[in-house]
Amino acid sequence: MRAAVYRETGDADVVELVEREPGEPGPGEVRVRVVRSGVNPTDWKIRAGLSGSMAAEEVVPNQDGAGVVDAVGEGVDLTVGDRVGIILAAYQRPTGTAQEQTVVPAERVFVLPEGASFDVGADVGVPALTAHRALTTSEGGPERLSPGALAGRTVLVAGGAGAVGNAAIQLARWAGATVITTVSGPEKAELATAAGAHHVLNYRTEDVVAEVRRVAPDGADVVVEVSPAQNLALDLQLLRTAGTIAIYANNGGDEVPLKIRETFATNARFQFVFLYTVPPAALRAGMDDVVAAIADGGFGVGEEHGLPLLHFSLEQTAEAHRAVEDGAVGKVLIDVAP
Structure with missing residues (x-):
């Protein structure tokens, strides 16, 4: 062979x-x-x-x-x-x-x-299971995804045109969340819209804090984050009390400055997502949920899915x-x- x-x-x-x-x-x-x-x-x-x-x-x-x-x-x-x-x-x-x-x-x-x-x-592997883990580890949130599991919750996806960002948009939308995403330009905005994001923000030209707070006055329940070194200060302004910042990559740098007082006052949770060491039971649950989303038409690939x-x-x-x-x-x- x-x-x-x-x-x-x-x-x-x-x-x-x-x-x-x-x-x-x-x-x-x-x-x-x-x-x-x-x-x-x-x-x-x-x-x-x-x-x-x-x-x-x-x-x-x-x-x-x-x-x-x-x-x-x-x-x-x-x-x-x-x-x-x-x-x-x-x-x-x-x-x-x-x-x-x-x-x-x-x-x-x-x-x-x-x-x-x-x-x-x-x-399904790295992109979708990483996204699933990011969406199922927040306080008060679901451990499994299905239609309605994220109803009433707001998910903010940083970098909605990437493979993990795309998967997070699709799965969150399928599970009933209000989905906001940030992108760097019009082409990527079209892809994020095709993926199913309700609100797509160009972080280079729009006031992201104002727009997110307009959609979700209390802030996002979950931030799915690809670039924490660049975005953490912004994320903390966008997160609701007791919300979760799920970090799955280190794009833009390996170190994150953290101001303790302004961070712990929000009861923020930082959830790091590294697929290789996700517990086996959670990994299998993720596979089952993503397969269900595929069967239900809630997850796909190609231009039509962003x-x-x-x-x-x-x-x-x-x-x-x-x-x-x-x-x-x-x-x-x-x-x-x-």
Whole structure:
């Protein structure tokens, strides 16, 4: 089978296409014939060596994917031929989804709803599950998402045109929240509107505090934050008492100045979201909820859902990584099979 691999960390040029034998699933494992491999920022950061040492001498990148089960190990409640999505394929393992067949633990696989595309299956992992976690850890808020679960609550999504921001908008809207998002320009505003945001604010030209307070006089219940170093002072002005700032990335810097008195007076909660160490039960609940949203028409990919798709071939895995690293707007997918 064909596989994209790297044997040292570095820029995208370390990725090459090779022929290798497919693995065999052991107890509790499943092998999937990969159709789509999703590329996320975490994938190029791991490849670049920004997240520690390599998991093995040869690594196949990419955490997320979708395809068809073609072999199962002992004790696995899946069937050959099942159409599935894959999450965290390369976490603490050297075998990601940028290959024609991948072996993963069965708990990192979910069955796609009938009619769901492999494209949307490859977007569930890092983007949608990160968004789900950000929306389900607030005080007084739901631990699960479903229609009406966030009714009466206001969610502010920073960076609504990104993959996680897009997922947060869609899932919050599906769950009944009033959704506000901030973007940097008209093109991204169109994408955030397509995703379902009720109110889209250009932070470069609009008074975000005034506009958010106009929509939600008491402030937002949850802020889904991608750039805390830049936005924390603003977030604290937009958060309602006992609200939650859910931080899932460090765009714009690693350090956040925090004024204690003005912060604790709001009873603000800071929820850090790092998908790899989310408790297994919460991870499975997230998968189940996102699958329900897909089946219900509440979560999708493509222009009509505010997330353009950018397709690359398996031979173009390095180029796909570069696209994400360079800030491509939309979801980067590798077409491993037709």
